[in-house]
Amino acid sequence: KAGVTQTPRYLIKTRGQQVTLSCSPISGHRSVSWYQQTPGQGLQFLFEYFSETQRNKGNFPGRFSGRQFSNSRSEMNVSTLELGDSALYLCASSVNGEFYNSPLHFGNGTRLTVT
Amino acid sequence: DAKTTQPPSMDCAEGRAANLPCNHSTISGNEYVYWYRQIHSQGPQYIIHGLKNNETNEMASLIITEDRKSSTLILPHATLRDTAVYYCIVRNQGGKLIFGQGTELSVKP
Numbered sequence: 001k002a003g004v005t006q007t008p009r010y011l012i013k014t015r016g017q018q019v020t021l022s023c024s025p026i027s028g029h030r031s032v033s034w035y036q037q038t039p040g041q042g043l044q045f046l047f048e049y050f051s052e053t054q055r056n057k058g059n060f061p062g063r064f065s066g067r068q069f070s071n072s073r074s075e076m077n078v079s080t081l082e083l084g085d086s087a088l089y090l091c092a093s094s095v096n097g098e099f100y101n102s103p104l105h106f107g108n109g110t111r112l113t114v115t
Numbered sequence: 116d117a118k119t120t121q122p123p124s125m126d127c128a129e130g131r132a133a134n135l136p137c138n139h140s141t142i143s144g145n146e147y148v149y150w151y152r153q154i155h156s157q158g159p160q161y162i163i164h165g166l167k168n169n170e171t172n173e174m175a176s177l178i179i180t181e182d183r184k185s186s187t188l189i190l191p192h193a194t195l196r197d198t199a200v201y202y203c204i205v206r207n208q209g210g211k212l213i214f215g216q217g218t219e220l221s222v223k224p
Contacts, residue, residue, distance in 0.1 A: 004158070033211065043159070043202075043214035056211055090158050092212075101147060101166075104212060106158030 004107035006091050012113045018079040021110045025072050025093030032074040037088040086114045119203045124219040133190040135218050137203030140184040147206050150188045152199040193222045
C-alpha cells in the first residue's frame, strides 16, 4: 500500500505570496490532519479534515486554511506568507482520526522556505 | 490531552536493547499511549500504541505500568538506523496528537 504522499517536497516563496500544499492519504483513509514543524515550536497541530469537513482546528491564524476533496485528498493553503511560516508542513492520514485507536501515518512533508 | 515527560537524550550500543521511558502521570482511563519516531528530514513514523496491556509488533514492544502512569518503549536489538527522535504521546478519542520534545536516541557502533 502506498504511503501518504505530499507535494511538492520543497518550496521557496517570498513574503506576501500565498502557497498551496497537497496531500494524498493512504488508500481507504478518510481523515487527513496537517501539522507544522519548526525547530523552536516542534510539531504543532493545524487542522483535521474528515469527509470533506473540518473537524478539529489548532491555534493558527486564519491565513492557514485547508480543504478536503471527495477522494480524501487534501490541500492546505497559506496566504500572505510571513518569514515565520518557514517550516516543514506534515500531512497525516488515518482510517478515522477521531478514534483513539486509529494510528496516524505521516508523509515526509513539504519544506517551505519564505524569503 | 495528557502531557508526557521524556528524557531529552539517550545512548544505546548497537545490538543491545534500547529502553525509552515515558512518564504520563495525568493519563485518564480512555487515553492511549502512542509512540512515534522521526528521523531527520522525514515525517514521524508510527511505531506502536496501547491502552493498558503490553503490546508487541515487528518494530518494538510497549510496556505500560499497571497504574498506567508510565510506559517504556523497547527496541530489542537497536541498529544504527534506529537513531532518531522518539516521541511518546497520550491521545484520547477525538484528540489530536500533541508532540512534546521527545527523546533523541543515538545508537552507537
